[in-house]
Amino acid sequence: MNIDPKTIVLINLVGSFFMGLGLYFASTGHLGRLKEVKSWASATLIQCAGWLVYGVLRKILPYELSFIVGNLLLTFSLIYYYNIIVVFFREKARWKTAFFLLLSELIVLLLLVINDSSQSYKVFFVSLFGCIPLLGSAYEILKSQAHRGKSNLYTGVLFSILGFFLIFRSIYYLTGDINPDESIFWKSTIQDITFLLFYLMSVILTFGFILMCIDRFMSEQIESERKYRLLAENSSDVIWVYNLNKKMLTYISPSVYQLRGFTAEEAIKEPIEIGLTKESAEKIKYILQERIQKFESDGFVSLPYLDEFQQPCKDGRIIWIEAVTSLRKGEDGSIEVLGVSRNIEKRKKVEQEIQTYLSELKELNSTKDKFLSIIAHDLKGPVGGMNTFIKMILEELDIQPLKKTRQELLLLEESTKDVLSLLENLLTWARSQKDGxxxxxxxxxxxxxxxxxxxxxxxxxxxxxxxxxxxxxxxxxxxxxxxxxxxxxxxxxxxxxxxxxxxxxxxxxxxxxxxxxxxxxxxxxxxxxxxxxxxxxxxxxxxxxxxxxxxxxxxxxxxxxxxxxxxxxxxxxxxxxxxxxxxxxxxxxxxxxxxxxxxxx
Structure with a gap:
């Protein structure tokens, strides 16, 4: 092979940069739900920085600085990959171990520079420190049972190949026939393979990780949809989606059968004029206009609304329902109404009974007040008059003629008849109020x-x-x-x-x-x-x-x-x-x- 190492280093630099940048943009989309995607982008950009310091700037910076900082950045990117994979499989990151490894490499590299060790020893230790996070990542991927899949196997094998190659490289440089003064940037077969593999690492490992993320994302989506569908199909409430642009239901849960007697296939074909009573249909058309205008001006999912409507059942009954609804944008850009309906017929009857009881109580209270008013005014007057009349008779009893006394007593008798009649009416009316x-x-x-x-x-x-x-x-x-x-x-x-x-x-x-x-x-x-x-x-x-x-x-x-x-x-x-x-x-x-x-x- 006759590949220019400088060219390969430059390719590694550019490849790492654009892979990291691409992942960063990908993390702003749906894949951003997996926080590991943005972390992987950061690790790839750190690797890019390592190639920049170690390769491109090696003649601009002092050799010792370029050698130590560049290799530390490359190793740190591999350690970062390892921790991302650990977290990806629901485990706690092992940063203490990672920094201990990085510190160990720093000490070893400083000793190699101070002692002016040969290139063979430098390549041996650099390769050895690089293979540890690679093989650790492969182990974490391949041991996982919860998320085992072909994409995981593919990525795990890639990490294993790179890790074992670095082991082979370290042994080769330690035991092989290598010129002690040979630079790693000189043209040689082992160096060509090394740089090519590291380039593939920045591309293929990232590709494998993206496959793992997609696999995880799709699995979670499928599981989420399965759970939501299971919830919708077994909920007593009716879950539905109405497309305002198409003016039709696009989904309704099977629980509509328990609510109205229609199957989901029958209910989904109903227009709004059939699925609701005439009054409810007119009401919802009116309130939707205002809500759509507010939704379009706000431009995001609306706050939930709570409404009460009436719906016809298959057996002809009309029932009251309570609907919790919100507006959202569909995948095709159309406006959808997401709703959950439940039967409130019993609650409505209870509310109506309560209102009836309150009205009756109010009426009874008013009746009581009127009854007391009648006793206080209508009964007080005649009885008071009779009392005054009796006093007058008693005062003049000894001096007035018997005939006049008799006439006055007859008048008093008529007054008592009126009072008696009033009392009879009062008592009869009071008993009628109590069903007595x-x-x-x-x-x-x-x-x-x-x-x-x-x-x-x-x-x-x-x-x-x-x-x-x-x-x-x-x-x-x-x-x-x-x-x-x-x-x-x-x-x-x-x-x-x-x-x-x-x-x-x-x-x-x-x-x-x-x-x-x-x-x-x-x-x-x-x-x-x-x-x-x-x-x-x-x-x-x-x-x-x-x-x-x-x-x-x-x-x-x-x-x-x-x-x-x-x-x-x-x-x-x-x-x-x-x-x-x-x-x-x-x-x-x-x-x-x-x-x-x-x-x-």
């Missing part, structure tokens, strides 16, 4: 009930000269609780008499429908405004009851109680009235036990 009323509906004669209520109010109607007319057929029956029916008729009838003018008229009629009977109680009294009529049956909007045409007192609670009792029967109550012309109260009751809740037309 005994509800025993059966067929009742509507005509008989109205007649008995007429008898209760006969004296009051006679005093006001109000005519009572019962125009209900004798055989008319309704399916109702007897006591509740009497309370309903009595309260509405008493209300009509109270607001009837002198010589007025109160008429009760009934109309039959398919499943219910509508009772009408009409008077030609003072009537009321539409605003007042709209608030008659609402406790939270109850106004102070107006006095009757003869100053009769009232609370307005009677009509609210009527509504409660009629609702319990599944009926409805309403009123039609005009100021100055009178009022008509309508309420409905079922005709038999086979009825549904209804509202009259």
């Amino acid at each position: 009323l005994n509800f025993e509906p059966r067929l009742q004669s509507l005509y008989t009930t109205v007649t008995s209520c007429f008898q209760v109010f006969a004296s009051i109607a006679e005093n006001k000269k109000v005519t009572l007319e019962n125009k209900i057929l004798v055989n008319e029956v309704v399916f109702a609780d007897e006591k509740m029916l009497q309370t309903i008729v009595r309260n509405i009838l008493g209300n009509s008499i109270k607001y009837s003018k002198e010589d007025g008229n109160v008429t009760i009629t009934a109309r039959n429908f398919h499943e219910f009977t509508e009772v009408c109680i009409t008077d030609n009294g003072i009537g009321m405004s539409k605003r007042t009529a709209s608030k008659l049956f609402k406790l939270d909007e109850k106004q102070a009851s107006l006095p009757g045409t003869m100053g009769e007192r009232g609370t307005g609670l009677g009509l609210i109680l009527c509504k409660e009792l009629i609702d319990k029967h599944g009926g409805r109550i309403r009123v039609e009235s005009e100021e100055g012309l009178g009022s008509t109260f309508y309420f409905t009751l079922p005709k038999n036990m086979n009825y549904n809740s209804f509202s009259p037309v």
Whole structure:
């Protein structure tokens, strides 16, 4: 062979430099996930520096400096390779041992320079120190079982060949027929092979390491994909990817079958208009526009969004789902929505029940306040008046005539009747709020009930000269609780008499429908405004009851109680009235036990 050593050294220098530079750029890409790639680039550049000092600058720098520093840099690059491989196989770097080896070489090289030893001894020790990290690297690669593969075997064999060659070189220079003054840069076969192998080392070893990295990278990718796929396929949540540019799902996990009854193959073909309810589809299209604009302006993976939608199932059910989504760029540059959906139907029902309970609690609290208000104001007034009236009677009992006392006691009796009626209504209404009323509906004669209520109010109607007319057929029956029916008729009838003018008229009629009977109680009294009529049956909007045409007192609670009792029967109550012309109260009751809740037309 007749190769110029200087040329080979220059080739080694250039090769090492560009290999190190190439690896550095490679570490900024996907391979950068393996931190060993950047370390290998650094080691290769250190080797390049060694060739620069030892070869190119050997005549510019002092020989001793060039010899010692250049060889130390070359050995250090090999030691660096060794530690990179150790870390690559999940072990701890052995820098203490490495620096001990480097220090040992420094001492030996200094002794060789000081003693002006022959080239044979210099090559022997330099080769010996170089083979140790090479064979150590080969051992670490070939002993590994966790990452054994053809790329590992290939790289391990390369390290072994270079290591054993340096052993052979050291023995050759120590025992061979070598001119003691021969420089390693003189032309010779052994030197040609040495420089060529070192050049191949900077190229082929790096190539082998890249193969190992690619093998590791692909193995981890495959394992990662396997784990994620296993997680997606066995998760109760549905994992999906929607491509906004293609307007279609590109992936959906098999767990969609447990969620909606569709297989993954069926669900992935659904457009967004089919996979969601109409309202949810419109909602998601609207919010996506804003999110896409923000994503495109930010230019990176968006923060996760939390939304609630409704989806149809294969069996026709509509379920609530919660979706955690984020936007990202796909490999082809398109925008994708990565989402995880889960069934929140039970949670929605619980939330709805909680809201219902809160509304009921609020209503009950309001009812309690109104109830206390009625007791405090409506009951306090009559009882206070009775107390004052009794005191007046007692004070004048001995001096006034018996006839006048009798008249005053009759008035007091009427007042007690009003208070008693108020108390009965209050207690009945309070029990109805607690479901404490005994509800025993059966067929009742509507005509008989109205007649008995007429008898209760006969004296009051006679005093006001109000005519009572019962125009209900004798055989008319309704399916109702007897006591509740009497309370309903009595309260509405008493209300009509109270607001009837002198010589007025109160008429009760009934109309039959398919499943219910509508009772009408009409008077030609003072009537009321539409605003007042709209608030008659609402406790939270109850106004102070107006006095009757003869100053009769009232609370307005009677009509609210009527509504409660009629609702319990599944009926409805309403009123039609005009100021100055009178009022008509309508309420409905079922005709038999086979009825549904209804509202009259």
